[in-house]
Amino acid sequence: MAPLPPTRLRAIALYKELHRLGRDYPNPGYDFHGKLRRMFERNKNLTDPAEIQRAFDLGEFIKKETLALYSLSKYRALKRMYPEEQSNS
Amino acid sequence: MHPTSARLLNILVPIKRTIDYAVKIRVNPQNTGVDTNVKHSMNPFDEIAVEEAIRQRERNKDAIKSIKVVSIGPPKASEVIRSALAMGADSGIHVEYPDSAPSPEPLAIAKTLKAIIEREAKEKNAPIDLVILGKQAIDDDAGQTGQMLAGLLGWGQATYASKVELDASGKSANVTTEIDGGSQQLKGQLPMVITTDLRLNEPRYASLPNIMKAKKKPVEKLSPSDLGIDLTPLLETIRISEPAKRQAGAKVETVEELVAKLKEAGFKAA
Numbered sequence: 001m002a003p004l005p006p007t008r009l010r011a012i013a014l015y016k017e018l019h020r021l022g023r024d025y026p027n028p029g030y031d032f033h034g035k036l037r038r039m040f041e042r043n044k045n046l047t048d049p050a051e052i053q054r055a056f057d058l059g060e061f062i063k064k065e066t067l068a069l070y071s072l073s074k075y076r077a078l079k080r081m082y083p084e085e086q087s088n089s
Numbered sequence: 090m091h092p093t094s095a096r097l098l099n100i101l102v103p104i105k106r107t108i109d110y111a112v113k114i115r116v117n118p119q120n121t122g123v124d125t126n127v128k129h130s131m132n133p134f135d136e137i138a139v140e141e142a143i144r145q146r147e148r149n150k151d152a153i154k155s156i157k158v159v160s161i162g163p164p165k166a167s168e169v170i171r172s173a174l175a176m177g178a179d180s181g182i183h184v185e186y187p188d189s190a191p192s193p194e195p196l197a198i199a200k201t202l203k204a205i206i207e208r209e210a211k212e213k214n215a216p217i218d219l220v221i222l223g224k225q226a227i228d229d230d231a232g233q234t235g236q237m238l239a240g241l242l243g244w245g246q247a248t249y250a251s252k253v254e255l256d257a258s259g260k261s262a263n264v265t266t267e268i269d270g271g272s273q274q275l276k277g278q279l280p281m282v283i284t285t286d287l288r289l290n291e292p293r294y295a296s297l298p299n300i301m302k303a304k305k306k307p308v309e310k311l312s313p314s315d316l317g318i319d320l321t322p323l324l325e326t327i328r329i330s331e332p333a334k335r336q337a338g339a340k341v342e343t344v345e346e347l348v349a350k351l352k353e354a355g356f357k358a359a
Contacts, residue, residue, distance in 0.1 A: 071292070071294070078133055078227075078287055081110070
């Protein structure tokens with residue numbers, strides 16, 4: 001039997017990364033892990049390399065967006081906690 | 090004390106485990122403290138400090154030898170040490186006090202850090218050249234630890250840094266700090282203490298492989314008595330209460346009603 005295709009490992013790595021990211025999702029009402037799982041399941045039968053690549057790119061994109069969302073929400077929360085003092089002059 | 094030739098720098102980053110920034114703080118029913126049975130994470134300003142230490146090393150790879158994080162906290166503070174290690178620090182020190190002990194005050198923390206810095210210089214032969222720490226913790230908001238530490242050590246300090254540039258020779262640092270209505274540039278000799286402000290950088294999110302690698306990095310466990318420090322607070326907290334609830338507003342249907350309400354509230358036409 002041929003060795004496991006590297007796309008399988010890539011997919012698992014991406015899934016793990018996204019799964020860990022989802023643990024910290026700020027809104028508990030948003031079903032991050034469920035959506036993640038369903039998206040991966042929907043793509044499990046892809047065979048066309050171009051399509052597989054597109055799915056990977058989407059996953060990477062979601063990862064970047066989620067990271068940006070986290071850092072932005074943290075920055076905003078801190079900004080709100082410590083507003084700049086208004087100068088009353 | 091320090092040899093005059095260019096020497097590799099050792100950076101110490103003190104971090105604190107605080108209640109997560111996203112959690113809504115609730116006062117406990119006995120009015121003695123806040124509910125701590127919630128999600129905790131590293132103090133965001135300390136995250137910025139860890140990130141800055143790592144970025145300094147990325148910028149001048151040969152100048153910085155080690156980045157050490159230290160946390161003084163209950164047993165669970167080891168989690169934040171691990172997350173700092175996952176971001177890219179090299180090793181950690183955990184000064185542990187029991188869960189039941191009250192949270193120590195900035196002066197005690199500064200004394201502990203001083204003891205650690207002296208210990209590093211004497212026993213490990215790795216004198217600390219730079220201490221980078223958050224300007225304040227989001228739980229106590231004291232904003233004193235960095236200043237007290239600099240005072241105790243007799244080092245220079247640059248507080249509320251928004252930009253840090255280490256000199257290539259590793260002897261001095263140019264720091265831009267935030268002050269009322271603008272910024273100021275400070276130049277100081279190492280060793281020094283820098284406290285970070287919000288705009289210094291954006292902390293990275295540790296990647297999964299790095300989180301796994303961080304589990305193997307060394308973390309030293311100490312107790313306050315090992316360092317000859319008493320963490321008992323000098324102040325006594327008498328009572329903690331929530332701010333007064335804002336009164337609910339009401340809708341008025343007509344202008345007349347509004348005028349009547351305003352009159353009732355004591356407003357008069359000018």
